[in-house]
Amino acid sequence: MRASLPIAFLLSTLLTACAFKGDIPPSKHIAQSGPLKVHPGLLGKPVPAELQPGSSLPPASPAPLAASPRPEAPIKIDPVGLRTQRSIYFDLNSAAIKADYDPALRAHARYLLDHPKARVRIEGNADERGSADYNRHLGLKRAENVHAALASHGARKKQMSIKTLGASNPKKIGYDEESWAENRRSDIVYEREE
Secondary structure: OOOHHHHHHHHHHHHHHHHOOOOOOOOOOOOOOOOOOOOHHHHOOOOOHHHOOOOOOOOOOOOOOOOOOOOOOOOOOOOOOHHHOOEEEOOOOOOOOOHHHHHHHHHHHHHHHHOOOOEEEEEEEOOOOOOHHHHHHHHHHHHHHHHHHHHHOOOOHHHEEEEEEEOOOOOOOOOOHHHHHHHOEEEEEEEEOO
16 A cells, blocks of 8 residues: 555656646747858848848848858857857768858858967767767768868968867767757867957
8 A cells, every 4th residue: 555655646746747738938949941041240241121120121032142251341259149150060971061051161260260369179079879980080070071161261270170079079968860960060169269
């Protein structure tokens, strides 16, 4: 009789918790299909009136990005802008950089070009699947590709170093696709900023 008492209590608590329908806030994640869209202010470009806070105008179609690695307007670095775009994510068993990340890579390259004393370390990561050697090699290849992309956009090679972490530095622990996708990445770590 005594053993069933804790089980009954646990079961009633569980049922009560499942039946609770309190105010659950909606998700703040925004789903977007197609290529990654970057706010022009993050790229140092003027912000159109329809994107200004408090504007009631509908947003216009995005303008094409400039091909030059040094646009005329200064880049804006702020806590919710460039600083949050420091991870480049990859497909399974791939080190190819998706075109969606080009604007963020251009912004980092521009910052490095404009601040010669700034230094970054590019850390390549992989998910836990595969052997340790394979994951280290894949992480290295991902870091090298991000390094090459930054250099192609004008960043100086002496400002950048690379490091492979393989599967040793997971961003999200778990045994599902969501966790693995978070761990297939290269991180741009600023060692010195100006």
